[in-house]
Amino acid sequence: xxxxxxxxxxxxxxxxxxxxxxxxxxxxxxxxxxxxxxxxxxxxxxxxxxxxxxxxxxxxxxxxxxxxxxxxxxxxxxxxxxxxxxxxxxxxxxxxxxxxxxxxxxxxxxxxxxxxxxxxxxxxxxxxxxxxxx
Numbered sequence: 001x002x003x004x005x006x007x008x009x010x011x012x013x014x015x016x017x018x019x020x021x022x023x024x025x026x027x028x029x030x031x032x033x034x035x036x037x038x039x040x041x042x043x044x045x046x047x048x049x050x051x052x053x054x055x056x057x058x059x060x061x062x063x064x065x066x067x068x069x070x071x072x073x074x075x076x077x078x079x080x081x082x083x084x085x086x087x088x089x090x091x092x093x094x095x096x097x098x099x100x101x102x103x104x105x106x107x108x109x110x111x112x113x114x115x116x117x118x119x120x121x122x123x124x125x126x127x128x129x130x131x132x133x134x
Contacts, residue, residue: 001030001031001047001048002031002032002033002045002046002047002048003022003025003030003031003032003033003046003047003048003049003050004032004033004035004040004043004046004048004049004050004051005018005019005021005022005025005032005033005034005035005050005051005052006018006034006035006036006037006040006049006050006051006052006064006067007034007035007036007037007051007052007053007064008036008037008038008052008053008054008060008061008062008063008064008067009036009053009054009061009085010054010056010061011054013054013085014052014053014054014085015034015036017052017083017085018034018050018052019034021034021050022034022050025050032050036063037051037053037063037064037066037067038063038066038067040067043067043070043071043074043075044074046078047078047079048078048079048080049075049078049079049080049081050080050081050082050083051064051067051068051080051081051082051083052064052082052083052084052085053065053084053085054084054085054086055084055085055086060084
């Protein structure tokens, strides 16, 4: 299996995450490479995808969105895992929930239901899009 860990990064954090994911896959014996999605020519050469983008104004960067739209047919038939990277606004040492998040968090970052402890290692999971009748 050959996995593309594609990324769209603005300041480098998403690239670093993608490179870490690719290195963990390689460590586990899975052939993988981290590449900017804008530089991927033939998506059909990959068997699976881990795709991530920085988020600006609640949207993926254009190069990430373009890659997904351009390769929709290929992605629909392969395992795909998506991730997004963003930042929270912090003012005065407290999470600012105005202008985006609904409901307050009391100045604490919200925890996703069922989220693992902070020290737990994340493992990539894949979902496969299925077509009607499959």
